[in-house]
Amino acid sequence: MVDIPTQPMIYPDRGIAYHHLFKKGGVGAEFGVCRGENASSLLVATSPIKMYLVDTWDNEKPLGGIGDPYHVNQRHCEHFELIGKDYHKYVRDFFSKYIADGTIEAHKSSAKDFLENLDDNYFDWIYIDTSHVYEETFLTLEAAIRKTKIGGIIGMHDFFVSLREWDVISPIMHFVYNQNIKLICQSGLRHAPSVFLQRTK
Numbered sequence: 001m002v003d004i005p006t007q008p009m010i011y012p013d014r015g016i017a018y019h020h021l022f023k024k025g026g027v028g029a030e031f032g033v034c035r036g037e038n039a040s041s042l043l044v045a046t047s048p049i050k051m052y053l054v055d056t057w058d059n060e061k062p063l064g065g066i067g068d069p070y071h072v073n074q075r076h077c078e079h080f081e082l083i084g085k086d087y088h089k090y091v092r093d094f095f096s097k098y099i100a101d102g103t104i105e106a107h108k109s110s111a112k113d114f115l116e117n118l119d120d121n122y123f124d125w126i127y128i129d130t131s132h133v134y135e136e137t138f139l140t141l142e143a144a145i146r147k148t149k150i151g152g153i154i155g156m157h158d159f160f161v162s163l164r165e166w167d168v169i170s171p172i173m174h175f176v177y178n179q180n181i182k183l184i185c186q187s188g189l190r191h192a193p194s195v196f197l198q199r200t201k
Contacts (some may be wrong), residue, residue: 010187012187012188013188018041021184022125022155025096026048027039027051027123028046028052028125028127028128030052031052031128032054033055033057033106034092034093035091036053036087043104050102053090053091053104053105055104055108056109056131057086057087071102072154088106088108089105108182111130111140112140115143120147121144122147123147126147126154127154127155127194128154128155128157129157140176141154141156141175145175145180149199150174151199152201153196153198154198155174155196155197156195172197180199180201182197182199182200184198
């Protein structure tokens with residue numbers, strides 16, 4: 001049973017939000033998988049009949065745009081770990097049981113390209129943690145709204161005001177303003193909070 005709050009609220013962390021908001025036994029996807037830690041949480045919380053894990057896994061690309069460009073912090077160190085690592089293979093190996101039985105599919109693709117090959121109104125839920133570039137975020141969210149069922153939920157990571165995350169906030173507020181989606185809750189205020197949106201039309 002999906003527990004949609006009657007007014008915007010804040011969950012302590014995104015894992016709790018998954019349990020309350022994402023349909024159990026439905027069809028879902030995560031875009032921006034990296035090493036698969038969050039995918040594990042989604043799998044446990046939702047027991048999906050089908051879950052797609054989609055990432056470019058392009059770990060050779062430059063680090064431009066990662067973190068605050070005006071000072072180096074721990075987030076830079078975390079992202080340097082990704083260079084040259086084959087996390088696509090790691091994720092396929094980690095979820096091999098679920099890939100073998102057809103529950104999970106792991107695809108190396110951009111979110112937008114992957115979404116455009118699916119029928120509209122397909123997903124019960126989607127979670128997005130891709131690039132923090134405005135155009136890509138806008139086009140990914142635009143496609144995700146069409147591909148999610150009316151009443152379905154879209155979660156987006158890194159919803160907080162900073163120079164880096166403004167390109168995440170702006171597309172979200174565009175679609176909220178245009179009434180394609182409504183903001184129903186947020187999670188984890190202290191570090192990289194997520195926002196959860198419901199498709200309204």
